[in-house]
Amino acid sequence: MDVKNNINFSPILTIILIALVTTIGSEIKLVPFEDAPFRFGLGTIIFLLAVLIKPVPILKTGIITGVTIVLWRVSLDYLFMNEELLTSFVERFPAALFYISFAFCLHKLNIELYKTKPLALGLFAAIFEIISNMIEEAFTLLFVTKHTIHTEEFILFITIAFIRSFSVVGIYSTITIAEQKKQVQQLLSIGSNLYVETMYLKKSMDHIEQITASSFELYKQLKPLDSNLSTQALMISQEIHEVKKDSQRIYSSLSKITTTKSLDSTLLSNLLHYITAGNKTYTEYHKKDIHFNVSYNKNFYIEEPIALLALLNNLVANAIEAIIDKGTINIAVNITKNKTVITVEDTGIGIPKTMLPIIFDAGFTTKFNNDGNASTGIGLSHVQSIIERLEGEIAVTSDETTKFTIVIPTHKLYRGDN
Template identity: 30%
Template sequence: MFNRFVLLFLIMIATSFFGELKMNPFGEEFRFSLGTACYFFGLIWFRTLRPLETGVLVGLFLLLFRTSLTVYQGGIAWPDAMLTHVPSVVYYLVFATLLTATRLRKRLDRPWLVGLIGTLGDFAGNIGELCTRNALGASYALDGDTLLILLTFGTLRSFFVVGLYNMLMIRQVRLLGEQQQSQIERLTLINSSLYEEGFYLQKSMRQIEEITRASYDLYKQLKTEQRQGTLAADLSRSALSIAEEIHELKKDSQRIFAGLDKLIRQETLGTRLTLRSLVDLVLNANRNYALMLGKEIVFHGYVDVNLTTDRIYPLVSILNNLVANAVEAIHEQGTVGVEVHLSKGLIEWHVWDNGPGVAPEDRDYIFQPGYTTKYDPEGNSSTGIGLTHCHDLAALFQGRLELVTGLPTRFVMRMPLTELLQKEGL
């Protein structure tokens, strides 16, 4: 409620002041001004305002404003000055009544109709004002020339306002679209990380299941072989206890996995992405990463495969790890590229950079879990599982990730084309 009163006050002020930017086509007191444009724009932009209420308040405020101004500037008595400006109130009342009767707010999706209604409202308001002035003793001729001038100015003011409104709305929609796209990219990167965690949790669950089965088999074997004494019986009970505890661990892991899976499904993009869009998403994210690290890196993306896929998260996980590694490998300035090609039924993903490259003695170990050559300024090593993630996730697509010898540093991942056409699933 408070905000609506503030908006009403602002429109009254703006209409009054811009109303002084005027021209008098017929001489004397009748004017064309920008005040009308402010009033009309305020009504279609601020949708909490009611046209008739706004028209009445704007008209009354305008009467007081112009009367005060006339009295101050010309030394005219208040009653005479007020009588001079009363017809202006009629203009806003007629204009507001027509906007209310035509239900302007429900037609904002059709700009041409809004412009037409505004033109008719402006035209009718001016006719009402001229008729009131004539009734108060003026002598304005309502002939064809006068009506044509009124219609021309009404059209210009109305469609100027509609054009400005649509221009601002388009800009607003574009900004909103950019924000939504940024949100989608952020969401995709987060979900790709969740996907990785879910993938390895599911892998751990399979291992837990195997350990549980082995523990229970050991219990049955000890139970069968116990002959005498308490040692075998104690061992069998211990084996059974271990199996039960591992089984509980598996149940806990299943619950965690179910929560992760539910979260991923809730936050899914719900659409397919082109490989071009997917590559752009990863490059944009790492462009920001490079800026954060204070590095000047030029990113190149080239995709000659016109294909869309549902399997977004594992692909983003792989590419994001590889490109982030390339960014970290470059010292201060460099180039990073991602290329996608189709060759003999295989999709080839190339991630390259012109950094220092991988040392020959490290090439045989870079895909091993925990192996790393990266250390922070304090000398702490990284986890060394990034490339292992990439290697294992590539296997989801029946693919293979390899490091190509030579410079520039180039990782190539090859996978069957048919794998990208399948539904995504952990």
Template identity: 35%
Template sequence: MMLILVPLAGQLFFYPFNDSFRISFGTPTFFFSLLLLRKIPSILSGFIVGIMVVLFRILLDLIIYGKVFTDSFIAHYPTFFYYLTFAFLFYTIKMKRLHHRPVLMGILGIIIEISSSIAEITFQYIAFDAYTSPSAIHKIIVIAIFRSYFTIGFFNLLKLYKTKLTVKQTRQQNAHLLMIISSLYEETIHLKKTLINSEKITQDSYFLYQKLMEFEEQKETLPIQCLAAKTLKIAGEIHEIKKDNQRIYAGLSKLISDESFKEYMTIYELLDLIIRANNNYALSLGKEIEFKQEINGDHPDYHIFKILSILNNLVMNSIEAIKQLGVVKISVSKQNNWVHFQISDNGPGIPNKRKNLIFEPGFTSKYESEGSSSTGIGLSYVQRIVEELEGKILLKSEPEVDGTIFTIKLPVNYLVKKE
């Protein structure tokens, strides 16, 4: 756009002093472009724009006025050095770092334009002995002051507009986030109730388990009525949890469907998200966990919720298994049409006698002394998701390896966006 606009703007001019001395809009357009396009190299811009302006003016002379190419080139080539000098000084003074100081930018802009005009005048003198009078120099200074502060003023008006627009968008986003947080807060009320009920059911179930073991050890007759009442109570409490979970699920489902959440993400973003979230979880448990990640192969964008629901639960279980200090590593590799996820930790591992039980619904080995279970999600949930995706879940633990390694193998076509 700069290469097109600057030559065109150079042809928009007027004569403020009622003589042949004209003012064009090429310089303000070029100055404004350099300020606006901060990532484009200034000197390269000046070099190319200078060439484009000279070529454009020569082309106009050839087509409209029928001038000879050589004469037109000699008349216009000094303009190249004007733009090159302007860009060089703009870069040298580091104008792009002075956006917060408009007055200084205006003064430096005046100096840059005067210096560039002197460079152009010098080459005009070399080309065809053109003499510049002191009055012309005075006019150049006046024009430089006008154009520099006009450009800086327009640039700051644009910045002000963008700032106001950003503030407006930020307010709208904050209001939107408040609505989302409000909706989530309502769901946390139901979730808190569910957690309390879950803890109570866990304690009742653990108490029932202890009683059954005592009767078995002592070879006593089971008090059917008492145990039946206890079992019925547990069933009723589980039904309450089911209803609460249905409410939570309905609320969250509506929230997710109403939001245009990004559904697919790169594997690097996914692992960073999992590590950040679980690092906070580890800190909340007072544990010092070092997280590592390893990614091999080229991966497409994967479905966020499918991957998170599997890996996040496995990483949480690894954190809970580690006593105080430990390492959790997430490895990902792609093999043909399958993606392999591996979650390993250096925790105490899983004994052989429990390996066949860990995927059973309701099984957990992390009980406190009073019978309350940990907050980790059962592996049966992970296994169910993996099976629904037609994948496989494998376990290695003591005595095969130190700690625990879970390997998840999933077909890629279930995790990527359909064409």
């Protein structure tokens, strides 16, 4: 019983919260004409935005919201205006009709199907608001006041409905886009890490292949000399072969993830934003004051965003570590028809000229943890491997600033449907 209550509590609390916030918002009103029987408030905007953001039973939410608004206004009338309860209830009841009618229309539409179609959603919401307002107005004319709406008032009536509805849809779309960008950034970050791990796995598989061949060759050499030792060598070869097959299965799955097409819609501008945003956090972790400058001469959809993210993240992270306390990192992308030039430049301590020829060698690192163990970062050798896979080249200079220059054939980065 307790578990059931816990499960049901959250939706009920959400509905009540929506009803209360809508009730408060509905008290902020715009009265377009003196003595007009209708008033425009923030209640509709809050209600529609709330049910779009938070999935709740819309019809139930509309009924509870309508009842809450009526009870709130009747209570205020009774406490501060000394009105009779029945008279006040009749005057305030049209507001409940509006929210119930509006929620009923949204419920019948099934707005979940239109959340990705802002124009259609805005149009339907405006029409439903007009219908609900007409129901509210009809009740008001019959039981509260005999005021008749003129043509000018009716046009304003419709205009406000469209403005409010499309404003809400616009706000919701903005929130949704921001959330989608955040999710894409997280996916790219995960994909980048997996991409690096895939490279390590591929390297290990190459070693396993060599060990398998060597152990099998040892078996052939031992076979005529010692059957027991040759049998052991063969068993070792078979066991290594099994490890190789397992590694191949893992590598195959990781490769599918890291080359997925679901991220092909990543714009260069967005990717550069993800890199700077993520590395600003890394900068704060190191308690440094670093300014990022980003430039590009053309925005385009990237063919392999994960690969580009992996190598740029590594270069920018290295730049951050090279800066003592305060400095600047410049990231520039210049695309032409045949080649794309990417530069990452920092004002850090620089690289000694004696080390420049070996910084791309496998295993090279100048970073060690407190225990004296070498850094587990992907390293410049793997950056170079990524670039070579993209048929590109990388070079470095280190004078007053340290500058990495990457040249990649444009067709390797630039999607054909840009």
